[in-house]
Amino acid sequence: MIVGVPTEIKPDERRVALTPAGAAAFRHHHHTVLVQRGAGLGSGFADNEYRAAGARVTDSAAAVWRRAALVLKVKEPQPSEFRYLRPGLILFTYLHLAAERGLTRELLKRRVDALGYETVQLEDGSLPLLAPMSEVAGRLAIQVGGWCLEAQNGGRGVLLSGAPGVRPGKVLIIGGGIAGFNASRVAAGVGAEVTILDVSPVRLRYLNELLNGQAVTLMSNRATLEEELRAADLVVGTVLVPGARTPRLITARMVATMKRGAALVDLSIDQGGISETSRPTTHARPIYTREGVVHYCVTNMPGVVPHTSTYALTNATVPYALEIADRGLLEAGEHNRALRHGLNTWDGKVSHPAVAESVKLKPHSPWD
Protein backbone atom coordinates (compact mmCIF):
# COMPACT_ATOMS: atom_id res chain seq x y z
CA MET A 1 0.00 0.00 0.00
CA ILE A 2 1.17 3.59 -0.56
CA VAL A 3 1.19 5.41 2.76
CA GLY A 4 1.30 9.22 2.71
CA VAL A 5 2.47 11.63 5.41
CA PRO A 6 1.69 15.29 4.62
CA THR A 7 3.10 18.21 6.60
CA GLU A 8 0.66 19.40 9.27
CA ILE A 9 -0.77 22.82 8.44
CA LYS A 10 -2.90 23.62 11.51
CA PRO A 11 -1.47 26.80 13.11
CA ASP A 12 1.60 26.03 15.23
CA GLU A 13 1.23 22.27 14.80
CA ARG A 14 4.74 20.84 14.67
CA ARG A 15 4.03 17.15 15.18
CA VAL A 16 4.27 14.63 12.35
CA ALA A 17 2.30 11.39 11.96
CA LEU A 18 5.33 9.15 11.37
CA THR A 19 8.95 9.16 12.63
CA PRO A 20 11.78 7.87 10.43
CA ALA A 21 11.73 4.68 12.56
CA GLY A 22 7.99 4.35 11.80
CA ALA A 23 8.70 4.78 8.08
CA ALA A 24 11.27 1.98 8.33
CA ALA A 25 8.63 -0.28 9.90
CA PHE A 26 6.29 0.28 6.91
CA ARG A 27 9.15 -0.38 4.48
CA HIS A 28 9.91 -3.58 6.37
CA HIS A 29 6.31 -4.65 5.64
CA HIS A 30 6.91 -3.83 1.92
CA HIS A 31 4.79 -0.67 1.79
CA THR A 32 5.76 2.53 0.00
CA VAL A 33 6.06 5.59 2.23
CA LEU A 34 5.65 9.10 0.80
CA VAL A 35 6.62 11.95 3.10
CA GLN A 36 6.12 15.62 2.22
CA ARG A 37 9.35 17.57 2.25
CA GLY A 38 9.91 19.17 5.67
CA ALA A 39 7.07 17.23 7.35
CA GLY A 40 9.32 16.09 10.21
CA LEU A 41 11.31 19.28 10.72
CA GLY A 42 9.12 20.66 13.51
CA SER A 43 9.70 17.46 15.50
CA GLY A 44 13.44 17.38 14.78
CA PHE A 45 13.48 14.86 11.86
CA ALA A 46 15.31 15.89 8.66
CA ASP A 47 14.18 14.71 5.20
CA ASN A 48 17.38 12.69 4.89
CA GLU A 49 16.46 10.63 7.95
CA TYR A 50 13.23 9.59 6.19
CA ARG A 51 15.18 8.81 3.00
CA ALA A 52 17.63 6.71 5.00
CA ALA A 53 14.64 4.82 6.41
CA GLY A 54 13.51 3.97 2.88
CA ALA A 55 10.78 6.61 2.45
CA ARG A 56 10.35 8.80 -0.64
CA VAL A 57 10.33 12.52 0.05
CA THR A 58 8.08 14.51 -2.30
CA ASP A 59 7.78 18.24 -2.79
CA SER A 60 4.08 18.90 -2.61
CA ALA A 61 1.20 18.06 -0.31
CA ALA A 62 -0.93 17.34 -3.40
CA ALA A 63 1.45 14.57 -4.52
CA VAL A 64 1.27 12.89 -1.11
CA TRP A 65 -2.54 13.10 -0.84
CA ARG A 66 -3.25 12.04 -4.43
CA ARG A 67 -0.91 9.05 -4.58
CA ALA A 68 -1.44 7.60 -1.12
CA ALA A 69 -4.16 5.03 -0.40
CA LEU A 70 -3.69 5.58 3.34
CA VAL A 71 -2.95 9.10 4.64
CA LEU A 72 -1.55 9.40 8.16
CA LYS A 73 -1.98 12.76 9.85
CA VAL A 74 -1.99 14.27 13.30
CA LYS A 75 -4.80 16.84 13.19
CA GLU A 76 -8.11 16.86 11.30
CA PRO A 77 -8.02 18.02 7.65
CA GLN A 78 -8.07 21.81 7.41
CA PRO A 79 -10.40 23.51 4.88
CA SER A 80 -7.53 23.99 2.39
CA GLU A 81 -7.02 20.19 2.45
CA PHE A 82 -10.67 19.32 1.69
CA ARG A 83 -9.91 19.33 -2.05
CA TYR A 84 -7.64 16.30 -1.53
CA LEU A 85 -10.38 14.19 0.03
CA ARG A 86 -11.68 11.57 -2.40
CA PRO A 87 -13.81 8.40 -2.41
CA GLY A 88 -12.06 5.37 -0.96
CA LEU A 89 -9.17 7.31 0.60
CA ILE A 90 -8.33 5.91 4.04
CA LEU A 91 -7.57 8.73 6.45
CA PHE A 92 -6.14 7.96 9.91
CA THR A 93 -5.80 11.01 12.19
CA TYR A 94 -7.37 12.83 15.12
CA LEU A 95 -10.81 13.93 13.88
CA HIS A 96 -12.97 14.99 16.87
CA LEU A 97 -16.02 15.02 14.57
CA ALA A 98 -18.60 15.47 17.33
CA ALA A 99 -17.41 19.09 17.58
CA GLU A 100 -16.82 19.50 13.80
CA ARG A 101 -20.06 19.10 11.86
CA GLY A 102 -18.66 20.89 8.80
CA LEU A 103 -15.80 18.40 8.53
CA THR A 104 -18.19 15.47 9.05
CA ARG A 105 -20.25 16.71 6.09
CA GLU A 106 -17.10 16.99 3.90
CA LEU A 107 -15.97 13.46 4.77
CA LEU A 108 -19.45 12.12 3.98
CA LYS A 109 -19.84 14.09 0.75
CA ARG A 110 -16.40 13.00 -0.47
CA ARG A 111 -16.94 9.38 0.74
CA VAL A 112 -13.68 9.17 2.71
CA ASP A 113 -13.04 6.15 4.97
CA ALA A 114 -11.96 8.18 8.00
CA LEU A 115 -10.70 6.71 11.26
CA GLY A 116 -10.30 8.97 14.30
CA TYR A 117 -7.43 8.13 16.64
CA GLU A 118 -9.59 9.36 19.51
CA THR A 119 -12.34 6.74 19.03
CA VAL A 120 -10.16 3.62 18.63
CA GLN A 121 -11.34 1.77 21.74
CA LEU A 122 -10.22 -1.38 23.56
CA GLU A 123 -12.63 -3.90 25.14
CA ASP A 124 -12.19 -2.30 28.59
CA GLY A 125 -13.38 1.05 27.19
CA SER A 126 -9.94 2.68 27.17
CA LEU A 127 -8.77 4.85 24.26
CA PRO A 128 -5.19 3.78 23.40
CA LEU A 129 -4.54 6.45 20.77
CA LEU A 130 -5.94 9.33 22.78
CA ALA A 131 -4.07 8.28 25.92
CA PRO A 132 -0.53 9.36 24.92
CA MET A 133 -1.66 12.87 23.95
CA SER A 134 -3.83 13.11 27.05
CA GLU A 135 -0.78 12.21 29.11
CA VAL A 136 1.24 14.98 27.45
CA ALA A 137 -1.58 17.58 27.54
CA GLY A 138 -2.46 16.76 31.15
CA ARG A 139 1.13 17.34 32.26
CA LEU A 140 1.41 20.45 30.12
CA ALA A 141 -1.85 21.86 31.56
CA ILE A 142 -0.16 22.66 34.86
CA GLN A 143 2.83 24.29 33.13
CA VAL A 144 0.58 26.56 31.02
CA GLY A 145 -1.87 27.05 33.90
CA GLY A 146 0.97 28.39 36.05
CA TRP A 147 1.87 30.75 33.20
CA CYS A 148 -1.78 31.95 32.91
CA LEU A 149 -1.69 32.81 36.61
CA GLU A 150 1.24 35.18 36.08
CA ALA A 151 0.24 38.84 36.50
CA GLN A 152 1.38 39.99 33.03
CA ASN A 153 -1.09 37.51 31.51
CA GLY A 154 -4.02 38.87 33.55
CA GLY A 155 -3.61 36.17 36.21
CA ARG A 156 -3.88 36.74 39.94
CA GLY A 157 -0.13 36.38 40.44
CA VAL A 158 -0.22 33.10 42.35
CA LEU A 159 2.76 30.74 42.26
CA LEU A 160 1.28 27.23 42.30
CA SER A 161 3.99 25.89 44.61
CA GLY A 162 3.50 28.73 47.11
CA ALA A 163 6.62 29.74 49.06
CA PRO A 164 7.93 29.07 52.56
CA GLY A 165 5.31 30.59 54.88
CA VAL A 166 2.90 31.22 51.95
CA ARG A 167 -0.01 29.00 50.86
CA PRO A 168 0.34 27.07 47.58
CA GLY A 169 -2.18 27.54 44.77
CA LYS A 170 -5.40 25.49 44.58
CA VAL A 171 -5.80 23.37 41.47
CA LEU A 172 -9.21 21.92 40.58
CA ILE A 173 -9.19 19.14 38.00
CA ILE A 174 -12.59 18.23 36.52
CA GLY A 175 -12.44 14.73 35.04
CA GLY A 176 -9.98 12.27 36.59
CA GLY A 177 -9.19 10.22 33.48
CA ILE A 178 -5.81 9.99 31.78
CA ALA A 179 -5.30 13.76 31.30
CA GLY A 180 -6.74 14.52 34.74
CA PHE A 181 -4.49 12.00 36.47
CA ASN A 182 -1.39 13.33 34.68
CA ALA A 183 -2.32 16.92 35.51
CA SER A 184 -2.84 15.96 39.15
CA ARG A 185 0.58 14.29 39.39
CA VAL A 186 2.39 17.36 38.06
CA ALA A 187 0.28 19.74 40.18
CA ALA A 188 0.95 17.70 43.32
CA GLY A 189 4.60 17.46 42.29
CA VAL A 190 5.03 21.25 42.32
CA GLY A 191 3.34 21.41 45.71
CA ALA A 192 -0.12 22.74 44.78
CA GLU A 193 -3.30 21.75 46.67
CA VAL A 194 -5.11 19.44 44.27
CA THR A 195 -8.78 18.43 44.05
CA ILE A 196 -10.11 16.02 41.40
CA LEU A 197 -13.80 15.68 40.48
CA ASP A 198 -15.15 12.69 38.55
CA VAL A 199 -18.49 10.90 38.19
CA SER A 200 -17.06 7.39 38.23
CA PRO A 201 -16.80 5.88 41.73
CA VAL A 202 -14.41 3.25 40.38
CA ARG A 203 -12.13 5.93 38.96
CA LEU A 204 -12.29 8.02 42.16
CA ARG A 205 -11.34 4.98 44.23
CA TYR A 206 -8.44 4.21 41.89
CA LEU A 207 -7.14 7.81 41.99
CA ASN A 208 -7.52 7.97 45.73
CA GLU A 209 -5.31 4.92 46.14
CA LEU A 210 -2.81 5.90 43.47
CA LEU A 211 -2.31 9.50 44.59
CA ASN A 212 -2.11 8.40 48.19
CA GLY A 213 -3.08 11.66 49.90
CA GLN A 214 -1.56 13.97 47.26
CA ALA A 215 -5.01 14.99 45.99
CA VAL A 216 -8.58 15.18 47.34
CA THR A 217 -11.02 13.14 45.22
CA LEU A 218 -14.67 14.25 45.11
CA MET A 219 -17.81 13.01 43.35
CA SER A 220 -18.71 15.51 40.64
CA ASN A 221 -22.12 17.12 40.98
CA ARG A 222 -23.37 20.65 40.46
CA ALA A 223 -23.19 21.78 44.09
CA THR A 224 -19.64 20.49 44.63
CA LEU A 225 -18.52 21.95 41.31
CA GLU A 226 -19.89 25.40 42.22
CA GLU A 227 -18.18 25.33 45.61
CA GLU A 228 -14.81 24.13 44.26
CA LEU A 229 -14.82 26.63 41.38
CA ARG A 230 -15.13 29.51 43.85
CA ALA A 231 -12.04 28.28 45.76
CA ALA A 232 -9.76 27.41 42.83
CA ASP A 233 -6.81 29.36 41.43
CA LEU A 234 -6.40 27.05 38.45
CA VAL A 235 -9.19 24.92 36.93
CA VAL A 236 -8.28 22.18 34.45
CA GLY A 237 -11.16 20.77 32.34
CA THR A 238 -10.53 17.16 31.29
CA VAL A 239 -14.02 15.65 31.09
CA LEU A 240 -14.67 13.24 28.23
CA VAL A 241 -17.72 11.34 27.05
CA PRO A 242 -16.14 9.28 24.21
CA GLY A 243 -17.16 10.43 20.73
CA ALA A 244 -19.69 12.95 22.11
CA ARG A 245 -19.60 16.67 22.72
CA THR A 246 -18.22 17.53 26.17
CA PRO A 247 -21.06 18.37 28.57
CA ARG A 248 -20.96 22.12 29.37
CA LEU A 249 -20.70 21.65 33.12
CA ILE A 250 -19.53 25.22 33.84
CA THR A 251 -21.93 28.08 33.13
CA ALA A 252 -20.90 31.70 32.51
CA ARG A 253 -22.55 32.53 35.85
CA MET A 254 -20.31 30.01 37.65
CA VAL A 255 -17.22 31.53 35.96
CA ALA A 256 -18.31 34.94 37.27
CA THR A 257 -18.18 33.55 40.84
CA MET A 258 -14.53 32.48 40.46
CA LYS A 259 -11.64 34.50 41.87
CA ARG A 260 -10.57 37.43 39.72
CA GLY A 261 -7.42 36.42 37.83
CA ALA A 262 -8.01 32.68 38.29
CA ALA A 263 -7.24 30.51 35.24
CA LEU A 264 -9.24 27.91 33.29
CA VAL A 265 -7.26 25.53 31.09
CA ASP A 266 -9.91 23.69 29.06
CA LEU A 267 -8.40 20.58 27.47
CA SER A 268 -11.83 19.29 26.49
CA ILE A 269 -12.19 22.20 24.06
CA ASP A 270 -11.33 19.71 21.30
CA GLN A 271 -14.68 18.05 22.03
CA GLY A 272 -16.52 21.38 22.36
CA GLY A 273 -15.33 22.59 25.79
CA ILE A 274 -16.42 22.23 29.43
CA SER A 275 -17.50 25.86 29.95
CA GLU A 276 -20.04 28.14 28.28
CA THR A 277 -17.21 30.68 28.21
CA SER A 278 -14.71 28.42 26.37
CA ARG A 279 -13.87 29.02 22.72
CA PRO A 280 -10.98 27.48 20.77
CA THR A 281 -7.66 29.34 20.74
CA THR A 282 -4.29 28.74 19.05
CA HIS A 283 -0.70 28.62 20.27
CA ALA A 284 -0.16 32.02 18.60
CA ARG A 285 -2.92 33.60 20.76
CA PRO A 286 -3.58 31.02 23.47
CA ILE A 287 -5.45 33.07 26.08
CA TYR A 288 -8.33 35.50 26.54
CA THR A 289 -10.10 36.80 29.66
CA ARG A 290 -13.83 36.35 30.37
CA GLU A 291 -15.54 37.27 33.65
CA GLY A 292 -12.07 38.11 35.03
CA VAL A 293 -10.85 34.52 34.44
CA VAL A 294 -7.92 33.81 32.11
CA HIS A 295 -9.01 31.12 29.61
CA TYR A 296 -6.52 28.86 27.81
CA CYS A 297 -8.36 26.75 25.21
CA VAL A 298 -5.77 25.51 22.72
CA THR A 299 -7.15 22.53 20.81
CA ASN A 300 -3.75 20.99 20.01
CA MET A 301 -1.75 21.53 23.18
CA PRO A 302 0.79 18.73 22.57
CA GLY A 303 1.81 20.49 19.34
CA VAL A 304 3.92 22.88 21.38
CA VAL A 305 6.13 20.05 22.69
CA PRO A 306 6.46 18.25 19.33
CA HIS A 307 9.54 16.22 20.07
CA THR A 308 8.00 14.42 23.05
CA SER A 309 4.53 14.32 21.47
CA THR A 310 5.51 12.84 18.11
CA TYR A 311 7.31 9.96 19.79
CA ALA A 312 4.47 9.41 22.27
CA LEU A 313 1.80 9.52 19.52
CA THR A 314 3.51 7.34 16.94
CA ASN A 315 4.54 4.71 19.50
CA ALA A 316 0.80 4.12 19.86
CA THR A 317 -0.54 4.69 16.32
CA VAL A 318 1.98 2.85 14.14
CA PRO A 319 0.92 -0.72 15.07
CA TYR A 320 -2.71 0.11 14.11
CA ALA A 321 -1.67 1.91 10.90
CA LEU A 322 0.50 -1.08 9.93
CA GLU A 323 -2.44 -3.42 10.42
CA ILE A 324 -4.59 -1.29 8.09
CA ALA A 325 -1.81 -1.18 5.48
CA ASP A 326 -1.11 -4.93 5.73
CA ARG A 327 -4.70 -6.19 5.63
CA GLY A 328 -6.75 -3.35 4.10
CA LEU A 329 -9.39 -1.53 6.15
CA LEU A 330 -12.20 -4.11 6.11
CA GLU A 331 -10.06 -7.12 7.02
CA ALA A 332 -8.15 -5.09 9.63
CA GLY A 333 -11.46 -4.18 11.28
CA GLU A 334 -12.57 -7.82 11.21
CA HIS A 335 -9.46 -8.85 13.12
CA ASN A 336 -9.17 -5.85 15.41
CA ARG A 337 -12.31 -4.73 17.26
CA ALA A 338 -10.56 -1.61 18.61
CA LEU A 339 -10.08 -0.38 15.04
CA ARG A 340 -13.80 -0.84 14.29
CA HIS A 341 -14.59 1.78 16.91
CA GLY A 342 -12.05 4.01 15.20
CA LEU A 343 -14.02 4.18 11.95
CA ASN A 344 -16.04 7.43 11.90
CA THR A 345 -17.18 7.66 8.25
CA TRP A 346 -17.04 5.25 5.29
CA ASP A 347 -18.45 5.36 1.78
CA GLY A 348 -20.66 8.36 2.56
CA LYS A 349 -22.09 6.91 5.80
CA VAL A 350 -21.40 7.68 9.48
CA SER A 351 -20.25 4.62 11.38
CA HIS A 352 -19.52 5.82 14.92
CA PRO A 353 -22.73 6.00 17.01
CA ALA A 354 -21.78 9.17 18.96
CA VAL A 355 -20.71 10.99 15.79
CA ALA A 356 -23.93 9.85 14.06
CA GLU A 357 -25.95 11.30 16.93
CA SER A 358 -24.16 14.65 16.68
CA VAL A 359 -25.20 14.99 13.02
CA LYS A 360 -28.62 13.34 13.57
CA LEU A 361 -27.94 10.42 11.21
CA LYS A 362 -28.28 6.66 11.70
CA PRO A 363 -24.95 4.84 12.19
CA HIS A 364 -23.96 2.15 9.66
CA SER A 365 -20.90 -0.03 10.16
CA PRO A 366 -19.29 -2.09 7.38
CA TRP A 367 -18.89 -4.91 9.93
CA ASP A 368 -22.60 -5.15 10.89
Ligand SMILES: NC(=O)c1ccc[n+]([C@@H]2O[C@H](COP(=O)([O-])OP(=O)(O)OC[C@H]3O[C@@H](n4cnc5c(N)ncnc54)[C@H](O)[C@@H]3O)[C@@H](O)[C@H]2O)c1
Ligand atom coordinates in the same frame (compact mmCIF):
# COMPACT_ATOMS: atom_id res chain seq x y z
N1 LIG B 1 -6.65 20.26 24.03
C1 LIG B 1 -5.76 19.32 23.76
O1 LIG B 1 -4.73 19.56 23.15
C2 LIG B 1 -6.00 17.91 24.23
C3 LIG B 1 -4.99 16.94 24.19
C4 LIG B 1 -5.27 15.65 24.67
C5 LIG B 1 -6.54 15.34 25.14
N2 LIG B 1 -7.50 16.32 25.13
C6 LIG B 1 -8.85 16.11 25.61
O2 LIG B 1 -8.87 15.95 27.02
C7 LIG B 1 -10.11 15.33 27.37
C8 LIG B 1 -9.86 14.23 28.38
O3 LIG B 1 -9.19 13.13 27.76
P1 LIG B 1 -8.80 11.82 28.60
O4 LIG B 1 -7.99 10.96 27.71
O5 LIG B 1 -8.27 12.20 29.92
O6 LIG B 1 -10.23 11.14 28.78
P2 LIG B 1 -10.62 9.98 29.82
O7 LIG B 1 -11.75 9.23 29.21
O8 LIG B 1 -9.42 9.23 30.26
O9 LIG B 1 -11.15 10.81 31.08
C9 LIG B 1 -12.34 11.50 31.08
C10 LIG B 1 -12.89 11.46 32.49
O10 LIG B 1 -14.01 12.32 32.55
C11 LIG B 1 -14.87 11.75 33.51
N3 LIG B 1 -16.20 12.36 33.41
C12 LIG B 1 -17.20 12.12 32.52
N4 LIG B 1 -18.25 12.91 32.78
C13 LIG B 1 -17.90 13.67 33.86
C14 LIG B 1 -18.57 14.68 34.61
N5 LIG B 1 -19.82 15.06 34.32
N6 LIG B 1 -17.90 15.25 35.66
C15 LIG B 1 -16.64 14.88 35.97
N7 LIG B 1 -15.98 13.92 35.30
C16 LIG B 1 -16.60 13.32 34.26
C17 LIG B 1 -14.84 10.27 33.18
O11 LIG B 1 -15.36 9.46 34.23
C18 LIG B 1 -13.35 10.07 32.92
O12 LIG B 1 -12.67 9.64 34.09
C19 LIG B 1 -10.69 14.85 26.03
O13 LIG B 1 -11.69 15.75 25.58
C20 LIG B 1 -9.53 14.86 25.10
O14 LIG B 1 -9.92 14.96 23.73
C21 LIG B 1 -7.24 17.58 24.68
